[in-house]
Amino acid sequence: MSDALKALLEKHGKRLRMLIEVHCSRDQGLDADDIEQEVRIKLWKALESDKNLVAAASYIQKVVITTVVDAVRRAQVRHAESIEDKDEAGFDPSVSSPLRPEAQAGRGQWSELLMRCIGELPERRRLPVQLALQGFTADEVARLTGSSVTAAQQLCYRGIEELKARLRELGADAIED
DSSP: OOHHHHHHHHHHHHHHHHHHHHHOOGGGTOOHHHHHHHHHHHHHHHHHHOSOOTTHHHHHHHHHHHHHHHHHHHHHHHHHHHHHHOOGGGOOTTOOOSSOHHHHHHHHHHHHHHHHHHHHSOHHHHHHHHHHHTTOOHHHHHHHHTSOHHHHHHHHHHHHHHHHHHHHHTTOOOOOO
């Protein structure tokens, strides 16, 4: 481990772990330790290319969020692939779930459609929209993306409007404004 990474983790290690715990809920199927390891690797690579991280705390928060979002996407893809790979012999109808199968399927399809449409947004709007959908304020989005509050508001607003329009095009008519 490099000295720069050690110093960064000594100073911001508790905040890093807290951010990971906040953004990794158990229902997402994510392991906080795996996310932390991935974040540490990204920080290490960033420090190799740029020895001075100007706003380290903000950068760490951004790396945690993008790592969690990426991990959720990967988990959804793995889940979709595992459903396709299963044969009916392994299906156990006696196992009950809190949601009816129709509701679970609808929720999964909605999540996949939403993630696909977010991925189609212009890169400049993608992260602000993801953050806004997670409940971050315009001030927080601005801080995380390195833009002004006004720019963050506009990126979120335009990105969400574009996202809603795209979802409506694809048949998701029950979108609330």
